[in-house]
Amino acid sequence: MNGPSLSPPRSSTLRATIFVVLLLAGTSIFSLPASAQQLSFLQAKGTHMVNASGKEVVLRGFNVGGWLLQESYILQTDSLNCQWRIKQGLLRTMLEAQMEEFYRQYRANFITKADIDFIAKQGFNCVRLPFHYDLFLTAAQRKARTQAMLSPKNVDGYVQQLSTWYDQNQLFTDPKSLDGFRFIDDVLKWCAANKLYVILDLHAAPGGQGTDRNINDNFVPLDLWKRHDAKGRLIYQDVTVRLWEKLSARYKSDPRVAMYDLINEPHNLNVANGMSADNQELRSLYSRLINAVRAQNDKHLLLLEGNGYGNEYTNLTPDKLTIQDKSNLAYNAHRYWCPNTPETADPNPNQINLLHNLAAFRDQWQVPVWVGETGENSNEWFVAAVQGLNAQNIGWCHWTLKRVDGPTSLLRVKPYGSILTPEGRAALLRNVQYTNCVPNRDVIAALTQPATFQAPFVAHSIPGTIQAADYDLGRAGVAYYDDFSAKIDYRDNTPWNQGGAYRNDGVDIEVNTDSPQKKYVVGHLSADEWLKYTVKVAAVGPYTLQMRVRKGAAPGQLNLQLDGHAIASVPVGQAVTAGEWITVTVKTPPLPLGQHQLMLLVKQPVDQINWLRFEPAAATSAGGQ
Incomplete structure (x- = not known):
């Protein structure tokens, strides 16, 4: 298979001692399999993901969250709630050009090849790349979005500008000059050097896929599903389809990309928020997105995320989607703060974050399943989750690589003060660099060692x-x-x-x-x-x-x-x-x-x-x- 499957090694005193010595030295006993393999296109074969040789590939890796979309709790700026509100706070004391320069430096420092090398050295074989759609806007288009950020009364004007850009084919048209494509290209290059697959994750979709601003950085909750332009179009959905068309056009022949994660964690699509009770809106958009990607002869695996933070799939099963090509679909679960016992089940078979439901859904629909996010818990929970998923041969991706003073991440970023002060920003830019982060060795051991491990x-x-x-x-x-x-x-x-x-x-x-x-x-x-x-x-x-x-x-x-x-x-x-x-x-x-x-x-x-x-x-x- 491509890259290490990360199956747990047999426990012994000698192996435990070697692990700790190598871990303290910044290397790992798991790095050799990844360097010995080559990447090839992944596809679905029944319930498995397989490479071009037909060998199963179980993707186990790390999210690089907080980089191309700032989430407040990752930076410990919870009172600011989301990225646009962080920017709003910065603009009280600096010019827009200065804010943009800070973000340029932040993105240059937060994830580099050294971070990707470190992930590979721990034995993982994939990276999930969460990104914000605004990175695919031109500087002038992003400036218009910033104006909408400054005042709610400007949102309607921004929506109309999106409509005009959409009609005039001025969105996402020059990959060489757009930050989003450049960041993806860098990550693909760094990961390929380590034989790691990449999952492209639209983490903050146009308009926002839910009510949680911290996740989707939206101005108005659920605008992706509700906002109409002057022509009566669901314009944010049109823009989302256009973005994936452009991403597909650029990467459709790239085997380094394992999957397209079409929309991260849609949530609170329900009657209380003026929507259907059975995911009709999500079903419609997924069908559009799948058809748009397949129209370009793009055969990549397409990862679907259910309602309720990525887990509930009523009307989203392959038989319900209005698509002609039902091949190479994969289904996602995000597992947080739930039991890891294999017998615990949810009465809704389409709610799949529990291990029992996840495996049953996979077997019923004969599709691969994958846990795109898991973590934010104790090492004890990590060990139980990893053991349960490994026993079912289900891949997973830990959330997340870095957090400020974060005990659950792979790397701990030292506290820096306030992002709203010059001193705090300077410290943040230093502290997020790989060389200044501290590995959480207990987290590494929990994710990579068998349940009986002690050292x-x-x-x-x-x-x-x-x-x-x-x-x-x-x-x-x-x-x-x-x-x-x-x-x-x-x-x-x-x-x-x-x-x-x-x-x-x-x-x-x-x-x-x-x-x-x-x-x-x-x-x-x-x-x-x-x-x-x-x-x-x-x-x-x-x-x-x-x-x-x-x-x-x-x-x-x-x-x-x-x-x-x-x-x-x-x-x-x-x-x-x-x-x-x-x-x-x-x-x-x-x-x-x-x-x-x-x-x-x-x-x-x-x-x-x-x-x-x-x-x-x-x-x-x-x-x-």
């Missing part, structure tokens, strides 16, 4: 100090146990990491207020929670164990085991004053030489745990940090 997060030696938050890599029940470790109901906003810091597991990690170094502590503890650490004992003998803890409202009890054998019981008295930190000291029996598993077990919770320190019994010091 050191950092190297721990005895004698020495172990930070409580530096427990091993691995899922809940393997490297740690926490009483809440994944979000499986979109209505439940309980954080899986209640401190929200450092790592993306169910363990609750907070910024340390005890030490001037401002490292991290484990808190929000409950009875029977535990953490495991791979440790190397350098010298045989008894040790003095010191633990730095913050007392709770009731007495606490912490136990330590080495390879399942008890080595220490650490009683902690209740707090007399709030926030009281103490260093507790106990003795251990002689510890054996070599590598071992150390478990910290909470029998009765304390408020927080900072660190554990082992010193040879004869050399114990009385001090603590």
Whole structure:
């Protein structure tokens, strides 16, 4: 098949150790298969995606969201809500030309070949490229859209201008001079060098495909489906069809493109919003788009996204679409905050974000299915989702590559301040560059390793100090146990990491207020929670164990085991004053030489745990940090 299928390797101590060493070095044990394969056109064969040789290709990769369409939460500008409102805020203190120059620099810095190389080194075989339709407008046309952005009264004028450009064939006509085509061409080149497929994703469609401005950057909700021009045409739909005609004309013979994702996450197309109850509007536009692409003799896979953020397909199944060519269709699911158990099902067979419904829909309609977005959850959820999808041989694409201070992304962008200040923008332009981002190694392990994987997060030696938050890599029940470790109901906003810091597991990690170094502590503890650490004992003998803890409202009890054998019981008295930190000291029996598993077990919770320190019994010091 083309590129690695990313099937999980067999677990062993040696392989786990190699993985961590290579990961820390910025490389991966998964990179060889991708570099050894060549790309060819993908097509649908029954429920499979296959290459030109008829071999199945399972696409597993990453979205590069936040780049060609800024989403507020990715940049931590949530109060601004969407890209056009960010621009509106910028224009209060700068000229339009200055704003455009900032965006030119932002797009030049956010994703480069180095980012794509990094994705490939982790063993993935595809990139989904979300983009905004306005990148395919000329500078003058984008200026007109900016005027509509500045005042609601200007929207009608912009719509009329679109109509005129449409009638005069002035939309999307010069690929060499339009930013959108240039960005696609760059990504195709970078990905081809790494043998990665690309999925072209119209993420912000003309007029907006739903009510969520953050996703589709629309001026008026659902205008794609409702807005008529002076001639009575659904002009935004006409423009959308024209855009895909131009994209198809340019890329129809390009095997580097795996699929066209025609419209990202249409949502809230319903009676409450003055539309049909059964996707008639979406059915009509998809039929137009498919026919327009196929009219150019373009055989690419066409990815459909259902109503309800990409998941509900009533009247969108192949038999319901008014198209002549029903070949090479693929169906999408976006999986967020839902159960990963294979038996859990939705009573609506056309709602396919649950694993059971996704596989059943695929088998009933004999079409490939693909999870175009998944993520925004804990590592524990990631592992379960990946294992469930891999077991069904269903491909997936993680959302997303980069986020500002984002624990769920592959790369973490350092905080930068405010995008509305010169200092904040300068910091943002620096921080988004690949060399300045920090890999989330726990996320990488969750997405690429088997469910039983466990490996050191950092190297721990005895004698020495172990930070409580530096427990091993691995899922809940393997490297740690926490009483809440994944979000499986979109209505439940309980954080899986209640401190929200450092790592993306169910363990609750907070910024340390005890030490001037401002490292991290484990808190929000409950009875029977535990953490495991791979440790190397350098010298045989008894040790003095010191633990730095913050007392709770009731007495606490912490136990330590080495390879399942008890080595220490650490009683902690209740707090007399709030926030009281103490260093507790106990003795251990002689510890054996070599590598071992150390478990910290909470029998009765304390408020927080900072660190554990082992010193040879004869050399114990009385001090603590």
